[in-house]
Amino acid sequence: MVRSESAVEVRELEKTFRTGWPRRRRQVALRGVSFAVRAGSIFAVLGPNGAGKTTLLSILGTLLFPDRGEARVLGLDVVRDADRLRERINMASGSASFLWSLTPREILDITARSYGLSGAARRARVAALLERFELAAFAGLPYNELSTGLRQRLALAKAFVNDPELLILDEPTVGLDPDIAVRVRADIAALRRERRVTVLLSTHYMREAEQLCDEIVFLREGRILARGDPASLKRQILVGDRIVMGVEGAGWRGVVRLPGILTVSAEEGRVECLVDDARKRLPEILRYLGEQGVSVSDVGVTEPSLESVFIELAR
Amino acid sequence: MRRYESIHRPERAGGCAPPPPEAAGGTGRREGRRPEPSRRSGRQGAGVRGDPMSRLGVEVTKVSAFFQKNWRMTRRNVMSVFEVAFWPVVGLVSVGLMTTFLGLGREAAVFVLVGTLAFSVVHVCQLDVAYAVLFDIWGKSLKHQFLAPVRPWHVVLGAWLMGLLRAAVVFLLMAGVSRWAFGVSFLAPGWSPVAAFFLGLVASAAGVGLGVVTLLLLLGVHAEVTAWSGVSLVLLLCGIYYPVSLLPAPLATVAGAIPLTYFLEAFRAHFGFAPTFGEPLLRGYALALAYLAGGYAAFAWAVTRARRTGMLLRLSD
Numbered sequence: 078m079v080r081s082e083s084a085v086e087v088r089e090l091e092k093t094f095r096t097g098w099p100r101r102r103r104q105v106a107l108r109g110v111s112f113a114v115r116a117g118s119i120f121a122v123l124g125p126n127g128a129g130k131t132t133l134l135s136i137l138g139t140l141l142f143p144d145r146g147e148a149r150v151l152g153l154d155v156v157r158d159a160d161r162l163r164e165r166i167n168m169a170s171g172s173a174s175f176l177w178s179l180t181p182r183e184i185l186d187i188t189a190r191s192y193g194l195s196g197a198a199r200r201a202r203v204a205a206l207l208e209r210f211e212l213a214a215f216a217g218l219p220y221n222e223l224s225t226g227l228r229q230r231l232a233l234a235k236a237f238v239n240d241p242e243l244l245i246l247d248e249p250t251v252g253l254d255p256d257i258a259v260r261v262r263a264d265i266a267a268l269r270r271e272r273r274v275t276v277l278l279s280t281h282y283m284r285e286a287e288q289l290c291d292e293i294v295f296l297r298e299g300r301i302l303a304r305g306d307p308a309s310l311k312r313q314i315l316v317g318d319r320i321v322m323g324v325e326g327a328g329w330r331g332v333v334r335l336p337g338i339l340t341v342s343a344e345e346g347r348v349e350c351l352v353d354d355a356r357k358r359l360p361e362i363l364r365y366l367g368e369q370g371v372s373v374s375d376v377g378v379t380e381p382s383l384e385s386v387f388i389e390l391a392r
Numbered sequence: 393m394r395r396y397e398s399i400h401r402p403e404r405a406g407g408c409a410p411p412p413p414e415a416a417g418g419t420g421r422r423e424g425r426r427p428e429p430s431r432r433s434g435r436q437g438a439g440v441r442g443d444p445m446s447r448l449g450v451e452v453t454k455v456s457a458f459f460q461k462n463w464r465m466t467r468r469n470v471m472s473v474f475e476v477a478f479w480p481v482v483g484l485v486s487v488g489l490m491t492t493f494l495g496l497g498r499e500a501a502v503f504v505l506v507g508t509l510a511f512s513v514v515h516v517c518q519l520d521v522a523y524a525v526l527f528d529i530w531g532k533s534l535k536h537q538f539l540a541p542v543r544p545w546h547v548v549l550g551a552w553l554m555g556l557l558r559a560a561v562v563f564l565l566m567a568g569v570s571r572w573a574f575g576v577s578f579l580a581p582g583w584s585p586v587a588a589f590f591l592g593l594v595a596s597a598a599g600v601g602l603g604v605v606t607l608l609l610l611l612g613v614h615a616e617v618t619a620w621s622g623v624s625l626v627l628l629l630c631g632i633y634y635p636v637s638l639l640p641a642p643l644a645t646v647a648g649a650i651p652l653t654y655f656l657e658a659f660r661a662h663f664g665f666a667p668t669f670g671e672p673l674l675r676g677y678a679l680a681l682a683y684l685a686g687g688y689a690a691f692a693w694a695v696t697r698a699r700r701t702g703m704l705l706r707l708s709d
Contacts, residue, residue: 094702135705140535142700163541174532174709176461178468187464190457191540193450219468235536 084243084275085114085137090146092132092299106132108299109146114292117273119265121286123387124296130279131247133296137277138168138245151243164192167241171248173232177221181212181231184220185238192239202238210234225252233261244268246278250285258282262289283387295387318355319379320362322348328369335361355380454542458550462520465527466554475519480512480562481569487633488574502576502663507632509566509578510656513559513590514597514627520555521601524548525608526616528707535708538699544692548605552598559594581662588673592655595680599651600626602687609694612707631656637668651680 092107106129114120122130135141137150139159148155153162175184185203194202207213210230215223223231229252236244246265250258266289268274280286286293287307294304303310317339329348333341337358339351352358355378366373466472487508491501524547528534537547567578579586600623607615629639629646630653636644647653648669654676657667669675698704 131705132702138539140539140699140704141702142696160541160543163539168539170709172709173536175536176465176527176531176533179461179464183460183464187457187461188536188540190453190460191537191542191546193453193541195449195453195456199453239540 082116083113084116084118084151085112085120085277086147086149087112087133087137088147090133090136090148091144092129092136092141093144106299107136107143110296110299110301111146112294112301112304114275114277116275117269118291119269119276119278119289121290121293122277122279122296123283123286123293124279127298128296129299130296132299134168134245134247134277134279138166139163140168164239165241166243166245167236167239168245168247169232169236169249171229171232171246171251173228173235175220175228175231175235178219180217180219181223181227181234182207182216184231185234188235188238194238206234206237209237226254226257229253230257230261233264241274243275243277246276248280249278250280250282258285265289317351317353317381318358319381320350320352320355320359321377321379322350322362322366323374323376324348324366324371325374326369326371328371329366331369332362332365335365337361451546454540454546455550455553457540457542458524458537458547459553460550461527462523462551462554465523466558472558475516476558476561477565480516480566483512484508484566484569485573488570488576492574498576499664501574503635503660503665504633505570505574505576506578506660506663507656509563509570510589510593510652510659511627511632512566513563513593514600514652516562517552517555517559517594517597518601518604518623520558521548521551521598522604522608522619524551524601525605529608529613532707532709535704538695538704544695545688548598548602548688548691552594552601555597555601556594559597560590563590563593581659585659585662589655589659592651592658592673592676592680595677595684596650596652596655599680599683599687602684602691606687606690606694609691609698609703609707612703626650627652629653635665635668649679651676651683654679 088111090107090110092105094104094106095101096104110129110133122133124130132141136143136148136155139155139162142156150162151165153159153165155162179187182203185206186199189199189202204213207216210233212227212230212234215227220228220231229250233246233249236246244265249265250261253261262285265276265278269276276289278286278289290307292304292306293310295302295310323346324343325346329343330341332338332348332350335358337353339353341351342349350358350362352362359376359378363373363376484505487504488501491504496504525534528537563578571577571579604619604623607619611618629643630636630650631639631647632652636647636653639647654669654672657665657669658672658676661667661672695704698707
């Protein structure tokens with residue numbers, strides 16, 4: 078599983094939180110998670126609330142140490158080499174919070190200092206990030222006066238302050254206006270395309286994962302339920318393609334007996350078939366309907382969305 | 393969409409940003425691929441270690457992050473005016489007037505006023521060390537500072553330097569008020585004893601602050617009250633308003649383990665009070681250093697533990 082070109086290599090990762098006193102409560106967050114992320118790819122971690130997504134990303138971001146297992150990021154161990162690793166990665170959370178009385182410029186300036194950037198280089202970096210994330214007009218406003226969208230953009234800008242080789246984004250577009258969210262997605266895609274930055278992200282927006290990601294893992298209760306690229310996941314889960322036809326005539330009922338047809342339903346002259354593979358089954362259905370004397374006025378094919386895969390897996 | 397090159401190109405040579413591919417021994421192509429991770433791993437931090445900044449410069453810059461954070465928060469925070477000016481002065485004036493009302497002699501007044509000065513200076517300075525963590529706990533932003541490649545000593549030293557600055561302001565302000573209102577000059581012993589005393593106070597404050605931040609990271613924000621109650625208790629044992637010889641034997645032993653006890657003794661000796669202990673300054677510094685070392689070790693351990701238990705995340709967004 079572990080490959081030399083991997084930016085992230087995770088093997089049998091386990092994490093359990095123990096909280097409460099005097100009676101300790103155990104909450105298992107990760108139960109033996111293993112995967113690898115190709116360098117330069119965009120990798121999504123999906124799953125319902127409490128699946129262990131943030132725990133996993135926090136371990137890879139060195140904010141949390143695992144109980145067992147091994148995680149290497151950019152060839153460095155997340156525990157033993159954490160100090161060196163922190164210089165090369167960064168992380169942004171969709172629900173980030175910063176000191177309320179500091180301004181975006183001050184927050185970026187202080188963050189840049191903590192990465193060792195000084196003088197003109199730091200000022201140029203801060204100015205470029207304010208410009209890039211369209212925060213320049215708000216650079217002098219206290220954080221508590223910024224809108225949710227501006228706060229989100231500031232969190233993203235902060236994540237670029239050290240020019241990371243690997244970026245961890247925990248729900249990066251949650252709460253953003255649609256136009257900003259689209260731009261953030263474009264930025265993430267550009268990062269990979271132009272700078273070969275590896276991106277790990279968790280998201281609740283399936284369209285985001287589908288548009289952006291080369292590979293996806295589905296987590297539930299700390300375990301990986303499925304992994305692969307968006308298309309292969311849909312095939313794995315067998316959610317099925319949907320064929321909707323406008324028909325005239327009653328001979329369509331026999332369609333259900335054709336191979337690969339999962340369900341058939343009809344309403345007001347429209348027949349909907351759920352099939353395993355539309356490309357393979359549509360010609361067979363049309364041939365059958367022709368033989369039965371059923372005329373077809375129009376045909377629409379819908380592939381399953383990642384969302385339907387998610388719902389299926391989270392069930 | 394604007395290209396990332398526009399952000400990253402100008403400052404490639406500085407800080408922790410990677411140098412251009414040609415400088416890293418790459419292909420020289422600016423666009424497109426970055427150097428392979430395996431090749432980069434051999435030079436990680438090269439931007440930090442190489443030109444134009446020395447390693448020392450980078451460390452100083454990291455420390456300055458935490459000084460700047462406290463400095464900017466202090467400028468914005470109305471409470472800081474109270475911390476630096478109002479409460480110390482009110483405390484000093486109250487105690488001074490009380491000594492007048494009670495008809496205490498000049499000697500006793502000096503004894504008590506020196507104690508009040510020490511208490512205020514230590515309190516303000518340790519507050520800044522505590523703020524290194526506390527501001528971020530209040531702002532639920534603690535994880536950001538520990539996501540950066542900083543060591544616990546960067547955090548504490550930066551915050552302590554700000555504390556030192558505020559403590560110096562408190563010291564000078566109280567010295568001025570004391571001289572003007574009660575005719576007692578804290579600067580009378582001369583710069584050298586004053587500097588030794590002040591250094592002892594801020595060193596003690598660093599130890600106290602480290603204790604507070606360690607408790608905060610171990611127990612969370614609920615430790616705040618506990619930590620400062622403990623601090624007040626310890627400070628009261630070290631003879632701020634009375635000689636430690638007045639304390640019952642077990643408490644006097646505890647007082648003997650507090651560096652501030654010795655710094656107070658050493659400074660009061662310049663006002664004619666015979667010290668109970670020999671070489672109080674040396675003892676005080678030795679103890680303060682021991683507490684600093686122990687406190688720092690405890691804080692570093694607490695940071696590691698917070699990463700293990702998830703406390704770092706619980707105290708963040």
